[in-house]
Amino acid sequence: MVDTKLLEKLMEAYGISGSEEKVRAIIKKEIKPYVDEITVDNAGNLIAHQKGVKPTVMVAAHMDEIGLVVQNIDSDGNILFEKIGGIENLTLIGQRVLMRGKNRKMIQGVITTLELSEGMDIEELPAEDEFYIDTGLTKAELKKLGIRTGTFVSLIQENVTLGSKKIICGKALDDRVGCSILIEVIKKCKKISKNEMYFVFTVQEEMGLYGAKTSAFEIKPDWAIAIDVTNADDTLAEDATKTIGKGVTVTVKDESMIGNKVINAWLEKIGKRKKIPIQFDVSGAGTTDAVSIYLSRGGVPATVVGVPIRNMHSTVGIVHTDDIDNCVKLLIELFKKPPKKLFEKSLK
Template sequence: MSDFEYDLLVDLTEERGVPGYEDRVRELVREALEPHVDRVRSDAMGNLVGSVGDGDYDVVVPAHMDEIGFMVKHIGDDGFLELDALGGWDPRILRAQRVTVHTENGDLPGLIGSVPPHTLSEAEREKTPDVEDVNVDLGLDAEDVEEHVAVGDLVTMDQSTARVGEFISGKSLDNRVSVFAMLEAARRIDDPDVTIHFAATTQEEVGLRGAEALGVDLDPDLVLALDTTVANDVPGFEAGERVTELGDGAGIKLKDSSVITNHKVHRRLRTVARTEDIDHQFEVLPAGGTDTGGLQRTSGATPAGAISVPTRYLHTPTESVHEDDVGDVIDLIVAFLESEDGTNDYTL
């Protein structure tokens, strides 16, 4: 296994934190980050920033800590909960899942059920599912549900993180694996030539909102964003549709739907990877935005690049990454930041 703190990755991925309610994750990040930076602060959006160095050139390294989830929008007379999605869900994978409902007085286990197929009509079997059709069953009568649950309570998937062969699989590797890589980089970097702001951002899954606000506050000279990316290296996809492949190394982002990265930045990433003999691949993501775009433009024109963790089965409870790719991502972050002295010209 690659040389990193696996238990911390498990803690981060198994913790719960949907957009706007990342509190539990933020405290884990704060605890892990504080020993390795000079100062830590949070803001009214919930972004957490740990800064190290005293150079007059500022580099921000964002990784979003929110996961996709739900908010309770209605409690039916029968005690079933109706949900509003926080982030992009594929409704096909929601049936027959265990969930946790986070209430003011504690967490409750729940189920998203699926009725037996032989009890459905032909039309019902062929119907395209929708998130709005999902209901949570708490195994309680309606009176008990009304007593414990309120509109606005949050719902997350109930899934543990585990090794599967050479993979690590869990419910929120998007994007806790990048938060973890950021923390590992902060642990390894000492006395940088520039000021580095390691930023655990919020509300990425609902529109890059935390990063956009943070860009105004920090006004960085350079952005190196961290996120997961698609690895459709599974049956049913042609080679050109795979985006990245697990086990082939860190992803160097060229574009996604929110950003075209600064080509001087991604070329320097490539040069660093080659010089340090770090496995890497190039990412052209046709759909899906990241904090890279959220920070590239919000405080004026900012050179921005990104390193991505190739991930299978994104936005499902079984997201999977290759442990070697995680190690390559950490190595590339560290090598890039340690070699950044603020004199590189990223203007185009």
């Protein structure tokens, strides 16, 4: 079911927070035949509208990925940077990067440290300000190419399959996986849902959930789903609760919100009836667009549906396509026949 070529195309696209244009263009072309209207709001969110009857449903997945931004360039041409989004310093060592200069010319570089560059022993993890980007160019050459303070820097990595064709490894799984799931839902939704549906591909989630905040305010949904990934805990844990290949994740609690209990119970019921495996996510770290939607106006019942991935916020994220397929199936069933009584109860 999952279109792996489309997923990989989305993963490879340049689209850090604030620079989602390429991702948005890919998605817009893909979904145009399946919705009644497509708009891009002032924040940069891509909003696809399927006309229907109340209640109004909002489904969101964020387009942006983590990255870097040039803070300064020293006299030797070394590029100092600031992070965009939550990136662990450990994942930066030896990382390849890409910057867009004048006339959209792409310049490659690698992240290094003085110790690594000069072959010294690294006894402890370097601090953020000890890393720099080496492009092999001088300061003057970088300036001529248009690389300066404020230039955005994307992390790059080749996509590969591991073990079997069902396990994909690469960059930007957070949240291009969610985008690919939402695209598949859109392609099927018009035939099965009579509701007023707003499918929103949001911007700047990694910076502060901003796109979901502005779009939810305008849409005024009656209830909502955010599609996003979560950290798998199956690498070493004996009693893992979120294992890749073992099912869809539904958020009970994350760092900033409690998933709507009525929607979650409904999803669990669907999962049992349709034999779609579900893993409940209880976490003390990280949050999603669902928080911004939930806090919009007078409050919107919302939860998070997604898939577990290993090595989140790195360029070697790992996801299982069975989970992606099951997530699409669960959401289609969710929108096919929402039980009115449950939502009447949740909206009182």
